[in-house]
Amino acid sequence: MKGMSPYGLFFDQTLAVSQRLLLEQWRQRRGLIFWVVFPAAMMLLFGLVYANNANMRAGLDAAAAGILIGAALFFSCLGGTVSIIAAERERRTLRRLLASPLHPAAYFFGVVLAQLVLASLQVIMLYSIAWFIGARYHGSLFLGGLILLLSVFAYVGMGFFLGARFARRSEEVVVALSAIGVPLLVLGGTFFPLEIMPAAMQAVAQLTPMLHMNQAFKGVAAYNLGFAELRFELVFLFVFCAFSLALGLRSYRHLPIADQKV
Amino acid sequence: MTVALQIDGLFKRFGEQQVLTGFSLQVARGEVVGLLGPNGCGKSTVLNIICQLLQADAGQVQLMGQPMMEQSAYARTLIGYCAQETALYPDLFPQENMHFFARLYGVPAAQRNARVAELMERFNLTPYASTRAGLLSGGWQQRLSLAVALVHRPELLVLDEPTVAVDVEARMDLWSLMESLRDSGATILLTTHHLSEAQRLCNRVALMRGGKVAAEGSVPDLISRVPGQAVVKVQSDDPQAVIQKASDLGWPVRQHAGKLSLLLPQSMSLREVVDALDGSKVRAVSVDPVTLEDAYFELVDLKHELC
Numbered sequence: 001m002k003g004m005s006p007y008g009l010f011f012d013q014t015l016a017v018s019q020r021l022l023l024e025q026w027r028q029r030r031g032l033i034f035w036v037v038f039p040a041a042m043m044l045l046f047g048l049v050y051a052n053n054a055n056m057r058a059g060l061d062a063a064a065a066g067i068l069i070g071a072a073l074f075f076s077c078l079g080g081t082v083s084i085i086a087a088e089r090e091r092r093t094l095r096r097l098l099a100s101p102l103h104p105a106a107y108f109f110g111v112v113l114a115q116l117v118l119a120s121l122q123v124i125m126l127y128s129i130a131w132f133i134g135a136r137y138h139g140s141l142f143l144g145g146l147i148l149l150l151s152v153f154a155y156v157g158m159g160f161f162l163g164a165r166f167a168r169r170s171e172e173v174v175v176a177l178s179a180i181g182v183p184l185l186v187l188g189g190t191f192f193p194l195e196i197m198p199a200a201m202q203a204v205a206q207l208t209p210m211l212h213m214n215q216a217f218k219g220v221a222a223y224n225l226g227f228a229e230l231r232f233e234l235v236f237l238f239v240f241c242a243f244s245l246a247l248g249l250r251s252y253r254h255l256p257i258a259d260q261k262v
Numbered sequence: 263m264t265v266a267l268q269i270d271g272l273f274k275r276f277g278e279q280q281v282l283t284g285f286s287l288q289v290a291r292g293e294v295v296g297l298l299g300p301n302g303c304g305k306s307t308v309l310n311i312i313c314q315l316l317q318a319d320a321g322q323v324q325l326m327g328q329p330m331m332e333q334s335a336y337a338r339t340l341i342g343y344c345a346q347e348t349a350l351y352p353d354l355f356p357q358e359n360m361h362f363f364a365r366l367y368g369v370p371a372a373q374r375n376a377r378v379a380e381l382m383e384r385f386n387l388t389p390y391a392s393t394r395a396g397l398l399s400g401g402w403q404q405r406l407s408l409a410v411a412l413v414h415r416p417e418l419l420v421l422d423e424p425t426v427a428v429d430v431e432a433r434m435d436l437w438s439l440m441e442s443l444r445d446s447g448a449t450i451l452l453t454t455h456h457l458s459e460a461q462r463l464c465n466r467v468a469l470m471r472g473g474k475v476a477a478e479g480s481v482p483d484l485i486s487r488v489p490g491q492a493v494v495k496v497q498s499d500d501p502q503a504v505i506q507k508a509s510d511l512g513w514p515v516r517q518h519a520g521k522l523s524l525l526l527p528q529s530m531s532l533r534e535v536v537d538a539l540d541g542s543k544v545r546a547v548s549v550d551p552v553t554l555e556d557a558y559f560e561l562v563d564l565k566h567e568l569c
Contacts, residue, residue: 009368016365020351020358027353027394092349096410099313099343101335102366 010106017102017110021084022117035118036125039072043126047133061138061222064130069151069213070190072122077115077152079177081159084111085255086167094255104252108245112156119152139220143227147220150237151213157244158209164251189214209244212236264291265327266418266449267312272321274307274473281307283473285321289418294440294450296460299470299562305453309422312451313343326417339367342416346423348403352396356387356406359395360413367414381409385439401432408439419443421452425459437462461554469562477561484557489514490525493556494535495548498522503542511538518559525552 004012025032046067050060088094097107127137137144158181166176186192187201188210194202205211216233219225227234267289274282281304289295297305310316312323314330314337323330330337350359360378369377382388385405390398395406404424411419424440425433433456440463444450454460460467461481468478477484494513498504501522508515514525526535532549539547 004368004370012365012368016362020354020362023358024351024353091352092345092347093351095315095345096343096349096363097366098315099338099341100363100366101338101368103335 009101010103013102013106014109014113017107018113018117021111021114025114025118035076035122038075039067039122039126040129042067042071043129044133047130047135051133057134060130060133060135062218064127064135064137065218065221066190066214068123068126069217070185070188070210072126073119073148073151073155074181074185074190074210075177076118076122077155078159078162078181079173080115080118081111081156082163082167082173082176083170085160085163086170086173089167089255090169098255104249105245107252108156108160108248111160112153115152115156116149119148123148137221138224139222140224140226143230144217144220147213147216147230147234147237150234150241151209151217153241154209154213154237154244157241157248160248160251164255184208184210187211209237209240212240265289266291266293266325267451268322268324268327269308269312270322270324272308272311272323273319274304274311274316275319281473282311282318282321285470285474287468287475287478289449289451291417291449292447293466294444294448294452294464296464296467297451297453297470298455298457298460298467298558299476303470304473305470306422309343309420309451309453312418313341313420314338339414340417342411342414342419344404344408344411344419344421344424346426348400348407348427350395350403350407350410353394355392356390356395356398356409357382359406360410363410364413369414377413377415381412385409399432401428401435404428404432404436405439408436412443417449419448419450421450423453423455425454425456433459457553457555457558467554469558471562477557481554481557484554484561485552488525488552488556488560490527490552490556491529492526493550493552494524494526495550496522496524496539496544497546499543499545504539504544507539507542516556516559523556 025035043064046063047060050056050063085094088097127135162176162180166180167173187205187208189205190210194205194211197205212233216230216237219230219233265288267287269285269287272282272285273280285304285308287295287297287308297308299305307316311318312330314334325337325340328337351362354362357378360381361374364374364377382391385408387402387406387409390402395403398406404427408421408424411421421440425436428436437459440450444463444465450463452463464481466478466480467484468475469484470476477487479487490513496504504522504524505515508524513527516523516525526549530538530549532547535549536544536547
């Protein structure tokens with residue numbers, strides 16, 4: 001098909017994937033309700049506990065940041081991406097995509113873009129609730145946005161990997177998430193601070209992207225830290241995102257056609 | 263004759279199983295070629311290699327005279343692929359499914375609406391424009407799936423058992439659609455288990471056995487390779503007596519799935535056949551012209567017993 005430059009085609013493919021995913025999300029109202037209710041409930045419940053205890057109140061700002069990265073984005077971006085891959089497989093649309101000239105990176109960026117839109121809406125919703133409870137965002141919006149972008153990117157890459165390797169059917173999404181995703185979440189410091197973990201666990205935690213997302217976003221949102229203070233986390237996230245992109249593209253290219261018929 | 267697709271010596275192994283063993287085939291532009299064979303003979307594997315869903319261990323595929331390089335996006339734009347399962351987005355409307363794939367294939371925005379509207383009209387999907395694809399019946403989903411495969415005006419349409427999962431009525435509808443595609447000059451390679459589908463749609467048929475083409479030709483050509491002018495189907499209380507009688511008469515006997523068929527060397531009336539088989543406890547007998555099904559069993563199926 002002539003008439004489009006390769007860059008134009010790539011851009012249009014990315015937009016097409018992202019628009020399709022958002023349209024599907026909009027039409028699957030039940031999923032959308034979960035997507036709204038789960039982080040909102042988490043924020044309300046955690047927020048009320050923090051706000052109700054004088055000795056914990058100081059940690060409310062960090063808790064809000066942790067819930068955004070560790071709960072909301074984890075489930076919507078990582079879980080969402082695993083679900084997308086499983087659904088493409090189950091509906092057999094994956095074969096159609098793989099047979100089309102869709103560039104693997106356009107598919108990856110399309111998913112990232114759709115997840116970014118959803119994540120942005122979650123940020124607004126979550127911080128609105130947090131604000132009513134008393135939490136505040138203290139740092140640079142640009143830096144916070146950058147960390148969220150890197151986090152979404154990293155989650156999508158991991159989602160591609162988990163989806164390709166462990167979720168052939170939609171029922172296996174929960175298995176993949178709970179068996180691999182949730183331990184990473186715990187190591188990432190979402191439920192316990194890094195300091196109270198055993199030394200060996202802390203060492204392993206340093207290798208997980210969740211820890212650096214959490215620390216970086218908490219640093220900006222709760223403690224107004226800047227680029228200089230967060231350089232290690234940022235470098236880690238940038239490197240992980242590059243790794244994530246490579247992992248995502250490789251997972252897409254080599255998606256095993258498990259139900260291959262002779 | 264312009265060659266649209268040239269396949270030479272494809273080999274493919276899955277673990278211990280050698281699925282393709284030197285598969286070769288040529289499809290001319292504007293030709294409809296059917297790939298027939300028993301389950302597991304490698305039909306879908308061939309299509310998957312053409313669509314770059316699989317990589318061959320050896321062999322070459324040329325599309326429009328150009329070798330199809332692995333991951334070649336250009337080669338993908340030349341092919342329209344429709345699998346036996348309706349690969350659609352169930353929450354999107356029919357025209358949205360088409361629009362989505364049109365964008366992936368780089369159909370320019372200025373042409374997209376017109377092309378989608380044309381296919382909606384041609385495939386009678388317009389009344390379902392506000393029905394989500396997932397709510398359409400199997401036949402209409404497959405119709406939409408076919409339309410999606412055509413949205414970018416492919417040079418070669420690859421159909422993997424396109425009517426396998428639909429009811430008889432929907433199958434007839436799809437056959438009519440495919441006939442109109444054939445008549446409009448589309449180049450199609452299709453696999454099917456419905457021999458009547460191949461007989462009705464295909465200019466040429468390739469019969470596969472053991473991972474390669476065992477016989478190929480037009481339907482009349484394949485039928486002419488059956489050593490008989492007509493087929494006698496016999497039900498008898500004493501099959502051995504029928505076999506003996508046929509053998510005495512010099513009629514080749516075929517047995518498939520417990521049913522006896524006798525190949526008549528020359529045309530005979532039913533009365534003449536009944537008289538000839540007299541004394542062999544025949545309960546029912548019919549005389550039919552040789553069909554593609556007979557050619558298939560003759561040229562491909564190894565299970566029949568030559569008596």
